[in-house]
Amino acid sequence: MKSQILQIIYDAFETWSTQEEWACQKGCATCCTQNVTITALEGEHILRYIIQENKEQWLVDKLNLANSPQRPKQTINQFGAACLAGREPEPETDPSYSPCPFLEDAICAIYPARPFSCRCFLSLHTCSPNRAAVVSEKYIAASTAISQLTEHLGQREYWGNMLDVLVALLDISAYKTVADKLGDTPRIIGARANVLNGQPLPGFMLGEEDYTYVAPLLEEIFTTRIAGKTVEDILNGK
Numbered sequence: 656m657k658s659q660i661l662q663i664i665y666d667a668f669e670t671w672s673t674q675e676e677w678a679c680q681k682g683c684a685t686c687c688t689q690n691v692t693i694t695a696l697e698g699e700h701i702l703r704y705i706i707q708e709n710k711e712q713w714l715v716d717k718l719n720l721a722n723s724p725q726r727p728k729q730t731i732n733q734f735g736a737a738c739l740a741g742r743e744p745e746p747e748t749d750p751s752y753s754p755c756p757f758l759e760d761a762i763c764a765i766y767p768a769r770p771f772s773c774r775c776f777l778s779l780h781t782c783s784p785n786r787a788a789v790v791s792e793k794y795i796a797a798s799t800a801i802s803q804l805t806e807h808l809g810q811r812e813y814w815g816n817m818l819d820v821l822v823a824l825l826d827i828s829a830y831k832t833v834a835d836k837l838g839d840t841p842r843i844i845g846a847r848a849n850v851l852n853g854q855p856l857p858g859f860m861l862g863e864e865d866y867t868y869v870a871p872l873l874e875e876i877f878t879t880r881i882a883g884k885t886v887e888d889i890l891n892g893k
Contacts, residue, residue: 656881656882656889657696657808657809658696658699658700659881660808660881660886660889660890661696661697661700661805661808663876663879663881663886664771664801664804664805664808664876665771665774667872667875667876667879668771668774668775668797668798668801668872669774671797671871671872671875672775672777672794675777675779675790675791675794676779677777677778677779678778678779678780678781678782679777679778681762682760682761682762683761683781683782684754684755684758684761684762684763685782685783685784686776686778686782686788687754687755687758687763687773688750688751688752688753688754688755689721689722689724689725689751689753689754689755689756689816689817689818690724690725690750690751690752690816691755691770691772691773691816691817692727692731692770692772692814692815692816692817693770693771693772693814693815693816693817693820694770694805694806694808694809694812694813694814694820694853695809695812695813695814695820695823695824695853696805696808696809696812697770697771697805697809697820698770698813698817698820698821698823698824699824699827699829699830700768700770701765701768701769701770701817701821702821702824702829702830702833703768703829704765704767704768705765705768705833706830706832706833710764711832711833711836712836713764714821714833715833715836715837717756717757718756718818718821718822718837720756721753721756721818722751722753724751724816724817724818724819725748725749725750725751725816726748726815726816726819726849727747727815727816727851728745728746728747728748729744729745729747729851730806730814730851730852730853730854731799731802731803731806732803732806732807732810732853732854732855732856732857733851733854735803735856735857735858735859735860736854736857738860739857739858739860756818770817771801771802771805772802772817775798775801775802776788777790777794778790779791792865793864793865793868793869796860796861796862796865796868796869797865797868797869797872799860800859800860800861800869800872800873801872803856803859803860804856804873804876804890806853806854806856807853807854807855807856807890808890809853810852810853810854810855811852811853812852812853813847813850813851813852813853814850814851814852814853814854815849815850815851816849816850819846819849819850820846820850822837822842822843822846823843823846823847823849823850825837825843825846826843826847859873877890
C-alpha cells in the first residue's frame with residue numbers, strides 16, 4: 656500500500672507541476688549530482704526496477720565507481736520540526752556536485768524509478784555549471800511539502816543519501832541477487848550506520864500564501880482512495 660501511495664504522490668506532483676513551462680529536457684543533466692536523498696521506500700522502488708531490468712551487475716559497478724557521498728545531518732522533517740519549534744536547525748555540510756553515477760551519456764539510466772528528489776528538480780531556464788536552476792518560491796514550498804510527505808510515508812525506515820540507502824537495503828532477502836554481486840557485507844553494515852531514520856511529519860513548512868498555492872496538490876493526494884480509504888486516513892493510521 657505504501658508503494659501505491661508513493662506512486663500517487665509522484666503522479667500528482669508531475670501533473671501539478673505542468674502549470675509551469677520548464678526548460679528541462681532529455682540530455683540536460685547539469686543538476687544531476689550525487690546530492691540526492693531518498694527514503695527506504697524509494698530505494699526499494701529503484702532496486703525492484705534494477706532487478707526487473709536485469710541490471711544488478713550494472714548497479715554494483717556504478718556503486719563501486721561512485722565517490723563518497725555527501726551525508727545529511729538531519730532529515731527534512733527533523734529540519735522542519737526545528738524550524739516550527741523556533742530552534743536553529745543544524746547546519747549542513749556543502750553539497751556534493753559530483754555527477755550522479757547513474758547518468759549515461761547525460762541521461763538517467765533509472766529514470767522510470769527516479770526518486771522524488773530528482774523528480775522535483777526543475778528549472779525555468781536552461782542550466783549550466785555557471786548558471787543555477789531557477790524556480791519560484793511557491794514551487795520550492797510545494798516540493799518541500801511533498802518531500803516532507805514522502806518522508807512521513809517512509810518514517811522509521813532508512814533515509815539518507817541515495818548511494819547509502821541503496822547499499823543499506825541489500826540486507827533484505829528480496830535484493831540478495833544484488834548483494835551477492837556486491838559481495839561486501841562490511842560495506843552493507845557500514846551503509847546502515849551512515850543513514851538516518853525517516854521522521855513523521857511535524858507540520859508543513861508553509862506560509863499562508865504558500866499554503867493557498869500548494870493546498871490543491873495536497874488535497875488531490877489526500878483524497879485519493881485506496882481499498883476504500885483515503886490516503887489521508889491511511890497516513891493517519893485510520
